[in-house]
């Protein structure tokens with residue numbers, strides 16, 4: 001175990017863990033939007049800023065990307081940290097003014113005004129979680145960042161339909177601001193944001209449409225499953 005202190009309290013982390021993980025497990029409250037324990041930390045939202053004191057020197061860093069190291073002191077509530085987080089929250093609020101989660105987080109952090117230009121046409125906070133889950137967990141590599149600066153966007157290749165998307169809906173689940181929508185109508189499932197519509201497979205037992213054909217074929221291929229493995233839905237399989 002690796003001993004550190006967080007806000008003066010002794011805490012222990014494990015080799016390979018980051019400060020955010022250790023702090024959250026120990027019950028500290030550090031705001032975060034782009035962290036998900038199932039994918040590699042990316043440090044996109046910068047909300048998890050903390051001050052780390054190591055060998056007498058202090059620096060600000062994102063807690064999700066900083067590994068625990070013996071003897072470090074972590075400050076999660078210093079004036080410097082709170083001021084920087086408020087500024088970041090203002091930027092995020094300007095990027096996504098209509099989202100309830102963001103509004104609530106901003107309120108909790110004491111952010112009442114936004115000095116940056118709000119863009120009501122934008123809704124994505126560019127956290128990158130959808131693409132990281134799609135790459136690292138699903139393995140579909142269907143979406144990625146494009147453009148730079150204030151034109152940066154999360155998009156399918158060539159801005160058209162996401163041809164690698166298997167419509168599994170993992171991105172829908174992880175998006176912190178709920179801007180990726182999925183709809184099912186008849187035998188079709190559509191991931192609206194990625195312009196991807198796929199035909200669904202019908203269960204041979206209950207007759208329900210339960211998952212896109214393309215997704216099931218990919219899973220079968222990857223796991224070398226028998227041809228008829230997905231003829232029956234997950235519920236009827238028991």
Ligand code: SF4
Nearest residue numbers: 124125127128130175
């Ligand atoms: S669509 Fe959602 S998950 Fe993807 S980058 Fe934007 S905010 Fe993050």
Ligand code: FES
Nearest residue numbers: 032043045046064
């Ligand atoms: S949670 Fe650490 S930068 Fe977003």
